[in-house]
Amino acid sequence: MDAAVSAHPPVAVVGPTASGKSDLALDLAEHLDGDIINLDAMQQYRGMDIGTAKLPVDERRGIPHHQIDVLDVTETATVARYQQAASGDVERLLAAGRTPVLVGGSMMYIQGLLDDWRFPATDPAVRARYEALLDEIGVAALHRRLAEVDAAAAASILDTDGRRIVRALEVIELTGQPFAASAPVIGEPRWGTRIIALDRDTTELDDRIRRRTRLMFEQGLVDEVHGLIGHGLRAGVTARRAIGYAQVLSALDGEYDVAQAEELTFIGTRRYVRRQRSWFRRDHRIVWLDAADRHLLDDARRVVES
Template sequence: MADLCNLPRMVAIGGPTATGKTALSVALAKEFGGEVINADSMQIYRGLDIGTAKPTAEERQGIPHHLMDFLPPEAPYSVADFTAAAAPLIEQLNSAGKLPIVTGGTGLYITSLMKGTAFAPEKTDPAIRARLQTEADEQGSAALYARLQQIDPAYAEKLHPNNLPRVIRALELFEATGRRMSEQQRAALAAEPPYRSLCICLTCRDRAELYRRIDRRVDSMLQNGVLEEAKLVYDNREIYRTAAQAIGYKEFFPYFAGEMPLNDCTNRLKQATRNYAKRQLTWFRHQADGVWLYVDEEPPARRAAELVRQFLQN
């Protein structure tokens, strides 16, 4: 068994959207000499700032943020890409005496990194993927999700039916190799974790307060110009495949198509974000060995700093 004292250290900050993960990560980075590694699957894209709630330069307060704002919106990106990029960063920061603070709401990214999930090189077949995408366009994503339920019910149960990129990837894997995604994920688990890690998860004790925070965030996004970003994604939806599926953009597509008033689209976005927050809560509660802090009871910075201090001293 590996000596935990000799493993690289990392702190992860997860939890649902609109709970203040960015502010906490910056505060901890300033106190403990850390740098942030982004674990949000949409904040990687350049030019998509408001709809992804990407922290501004002012909010980052001079703290380096890695794996953020570095890809064009048409580029695909997977959890395997994330772990392959984050692992050497964690090593480099540890070697430099810096504390890596992995922050974001994409639970799959954080837990795969903490557990040391080993992703085999992906064998992709562009022809199969293109055909599946065409089928989704013609038949709807529900048809492909139903097919995945038949082929790999264990993996389908983990996915939201509208998570079309992952549904297509799982179907593509099965067609190209005969392997089910659930089997591949089980085989990928490391025997021992590669890091000594502390996972802090933020949420609200009162679910209604979480939803109020989400509503305020959506209203702020509209004031800050999210419609312009959403129109960019809408106009380029054939090549911005990932962004076109992202919460924060696709809800406005009926408005641009003249099919729904803006207020109705805004309410749809608020509801979609609340539903996403519930899925984030479920993921982190089942996957991550996390310490939960409730931001509606007290500001989390003091308790989080105590946890990090104890973690670094042990």
């Protein structure tokens, strides 16, 4: 059973990458006497800092952050593990009278936490078989395989998202049903969570993505990947496929140069942003705010306190 709701129910700040979610979440956490709970799948990984735009500790304003740096790069990030761990964080904070401020853009993590989602069982042998096939034939070819057995699932999953393609094929094989049959029903969000999504003009957002990507490479993303290889990055199922990290690994393997890795990282991020927008726009519970509006914090506070 969910814990009793505190003076303020949880607040989720979601939306596309590079829209400005972290700053608003910190402002709201200060206003509401709250803690931050990470909703970004790749920020769970220790050492994956530059490429995930993880907020440095000295920029967190002394506000505790949860579900950051909880996995090694050799571990597999799953929605089911996150759902259990983050739910515990939310309920402990509510019981202590503090407001959980959830922030991030990993779509299935958000829905897994806020909706009644019971995940189909996993079979390590089946998943390993599809992982091996992914490595053998590549992500685009495996996406075509998915389209042959479940066109709707293929249409909803990017042809660059190997992890989700593998999971969809696994679920279809294990359940004998289309992948969508395991999706949650969008209803009242758990704990009465208020959900805010930020967005910006497309041209402005693309420019922010471009500048963020350039800064990542200038700050040492390639060196970060070099260091993580020593900690088993290549053996990781999910970590090595993160946007930016996958491109740098390919550059280090001689598939192209670092400049092209930067460009492909930008392109991959921009594609992911388009998918985030499409996903979040389907959720009728979300209140959308313009991240460029100078009254953003006031508008967000009105949503939270309504």
